[in-house]
Amino acid sequence: MPNKVGFVFGVHDHQPVGNFDHVVEEAYQKSYRLFFEVVAAHPKVKLSCHISGCLWDWILAHHPEFVKILRPLVDRGQVEMLSGAYQEPIFPIIPEDDLVGQIGKLNEFLHKTFGKMPEGAWLTERVWEPHLPALLARAGIKYTLVDDWHLKGAGVPEADLHGPFVTEHLGSSVKILPIDERLRYVVPFKEPEETLAHLRHIADAGAHQGWLPAGILVDDGEKFGVWPETHDWVYVRGWMDRFLAAMEGAADWVEFLTCGEYLARVPARGPLAMGTASYSEMMEWALPPEPQRVIARAHEALKAAGRLEEAAPYLKGGTWRGFQWKYPEANWLHKKMLRVSGKVRAASAAHPKSKVVVQAREALWRGQCNCPYWHGVFGGLYLNYLRHAVWRNLIEAERLADGVLHGKTPWLDVVEGDVDADGHAEIIMEHESLSILLRPAEGACASSWEVRARGWNVLDTLARRPEAYHDKLRAAVSSGTAADPGAAAKSIHDLVRVKEPGLERYLTYDPDRRRAAFQDHLLVPGTAREAFRDGTAARAADLLGLRHARADGGERAGRVVLRGTAQAMNGELEIEKTFELAKGAPTVHAGYTLLRKHGGALRAMLAIEWNLGLLAGDAPDRFILFDGRSPKDARAAADGEETAAVIEAVDGWQRVRVRFRFAEPVTVWRHPVWTVSLSEGGFERTYQSTSLFFLRTIDLAPGRTDRFGFAVEVETA
Secondary structure (H helix, E strand, C coil), rough: CCCCCCCCCEECCCCCCCCHHHHHHHHHHHHHHHHHHHHHHCCCEEEEEEEHHHHHHHHHHHHCHHHHHHHHHHHHCCCCEHHHHHHHHHHCCCHHHHHHHHHHHHHHHHHHHHCCCCCCEECCHHHHHHHHHHHHHHCCCCCEEEHHHHHHCCCCCCCCCCCEEEECCCCCEEEEECCHHHHHHHCCCCCHHHHHHHHHHHHHHCCCCCCCCCCEEEEEEECCCCCCCCCHHHHHHCCCHHHHHHHHHCCCCEEEEEEHHHHCCCCCCCCCCCCCCCCHHHHHCCCCCHHHHHHHHHHHHHHHCCCHHHHHHHHHCCCCCCHHHHHHHHHHHHHHHHHHHHHHHHHHHHHHCHHHHHHHHHHHHHHHCCHHHCCCCHHHHHHHHHHHHHHHHHHHHHHHHHHHCCCCCCCCCEEEEEECCCCEEEEEEEEEEEEEEEEECCCCEEEEEEEECCEECCCCCCCCCCCCHHHHHHHHHHHHCCCEECCCCCCCCHEEEEECCCCCHHCCCCCCCCCCCCCCEEECCCCCHHHHHHCCCEEEEEECCCCEEEEEECCCCCCCEEEEEECCCEEEEEEEEEEEECCCCCEEEEEEEEEEEEEECEEEEEEEEEEECCCCCCCCCCCEEEEECCCCECCCCCCEEEEEEEEEEECCCEEEEEEEEEEEEEEEEEEEEEEEEECCCEEEEEEEEEEEEEEEEEEECCCEEEEEEEEEEECCC
C-alpha cells in the first residue's frame, strides 16, 4: 500500500475593477463556468475556491445563474468558499480599517449567499508582511495561504513544506498553508501523471513524519481556460477530465481535502517567523531591471554548479513595496488612495450615518483594487483602462467625502507637504471640481489634474522606461524565435510572443522619470521634433531637475508662485512659475517669467510639455483641434506639428474638453506615447497618452526678462 498524501486543491478567480465586459465574459465562458461544471461531474473531488468581490459583482450582474452551479457543490461539502478582501487589494498597503472592512464585507456576502461563514482567506498576490496575523485575526480569519517560497526563505526544510504552520504578531496568530511551487508549474501544463509523481514524492518523503503531508495548490483560475491556449488544452482536449479522473483513480493513497478539512485533520506547527515576501516571480518583478539581470545571472551560475535548488530561496529579490520606488506613477496612486481614505474616515467620523459616506467608502475600496498598482508578467500598471478605473473611483470617493466635510459652500484649499512620501514637498490646489498636484522639486511640474465631475485624472500616463523583459524581446526578434499568438499551452512565464510585428521599434525610453504637465525643456535652436520625440535631442539646460522654492501662496488662497535657477549655456536662468485657481472655476492661469541673470545672451527653444491620458489614441471620439479646425490627422495618436493660439483636446467618451488658450499663436509638437509591456498574451504596445509641446523661442540678453502665460480650461459639457 503506497504511503498516503493529501491533495489540497483550489482556485482563485479574479477580474480587476475596470476590466472590459467582453474580457470578463470570455473568462467566464472559457474558464469559470466550465471549471465548476467539470468539477460537478466528479463528486469525489473536493476543492477550495476564492472569488474576488469585484468579480462577484460582475457575475451577479451578468450571470446570476452561476450561484446555482456553485451552491450545490458548497452544500454537499465538495467546495469550500474562501474569503479575502472584497475588492482584492494588496493587504499590507491599505489602511487597517479598510482591510478589516473589506474582509468583513466578503465574509458577510459568502455567509448570506452560501449559508456558511468562511474561516480562511485568500491573500492577494500572496504579499505577506509580519504584522498581518493581528489584522487577519481581527477580521475573523483563522488561516490563509502563502507560497512555499515564503517558508523556504524563513529556513524551513524541504521535508517540512507540505503541512500547516502557525505564525503570530503581538500574540494574535493565524494558520498558514504553503502552496507548492512545483505544482504551480505542473498544473495544468503537464499530464496528470506528473502531478501524481510529485504527490508520491511528497507521500514518501513524509512517511516518517507522523502526520498526513499534502500537496497544496490553490492558484489562479484563469490558468484553466484563459491563459494562452489553455482553453483548448484543458477542456477541448480533455486535460481537466483526465486530471480529476486520475486523482480519483488514486483514491487509495491520494485524499482530496479542502483547506479547512486539512487544517482540522493536521495540527499546525509553529511559531513560524516569516519575513516580508511574495511568490518568487513577484519579488523579482519588484526590482529595477539591472538587479533582475543580476539575479538571472546568479541563477544561471548556480544551476551550472548544481546548487540552484538549495540556494535559490535565499536570492529573495525585492519586496512588493519596491513597485512604488520603481514606478513613481504607482507611488502617487497609492498615496492618493491613502489621502482619500483619510478623508473618508474624517467624513465618517463627522457624519457616521450618512449614506453618502457609505457610497464614498465603497468607491474608495474599489479604488484599492491591486491590479494597476504594480506590474509583472500581467499588464497591471501598464493598462491605462485599469489605472483609469482606480483613479475614477478614488476621485469619486474624494468628491463625496469633501462634499460631506465642506457642505454646499464653495471652498478652495492649497495644501503643502510631502503628500507622496518621496522626501520632497508637493503642493495640492483643489476645490469642489478640480484638484491639481504641483511638484516644486521636479521643475514645478504638475503630475495630477483631476476633473472631479468625470472622475478623470487628465495627466494619467506612464513614462517609457526599460524593463528587464525587453531583453527577451530583443533577443527573440534578433534570433527570429518570437512567436505569434498560437502554439501549445505553456506557462506564461515561459512565453516569448508578440501581438504585432515590429514592437522592438517602440523600445524608446524617456530621459525623465515621470511624464507630466508644465514639464519644461530648454532645447538648443534647430532641435528636430523627431529627435525630441525619441529622447535623443540635446538640451540646453535640465529644467525638469530644477528645484523651485515656494515664494508665495500663503496670502492669497489659490495662487502659488515657484521660483528657481538653472545653469543654461554658461550662465544662469531664473525661472518663476505662477499658478492661479479661483473658487469654483475650471480654469488655471499659468504664468512664466524668465530672467537671464548671468552669462552671455541665451538663445534657445522652450518646450512646455503636457501629457493627456485620453485612453484610446485611435478612437474617433478622441481628437485634437487647433483654433477650432481639424488638422489632416486629428487623432489623439497622431504625430505632427501645428500652429494655433487655442488648442483643444476632446474626449467625447468622457464628455470632457481640455482647452489651452495662448495670447498669440504658438508652435505645437504632438506625438503619442506608446509603451511595450508584457501581458499573459505576450508582448504588446499600449497607448499611454498624447504629448503636446508648446514651443517658445527664447532670446535673452543678460539682465533681460521674458514674460508669458496661458490658461488651461476643462469643460465638462
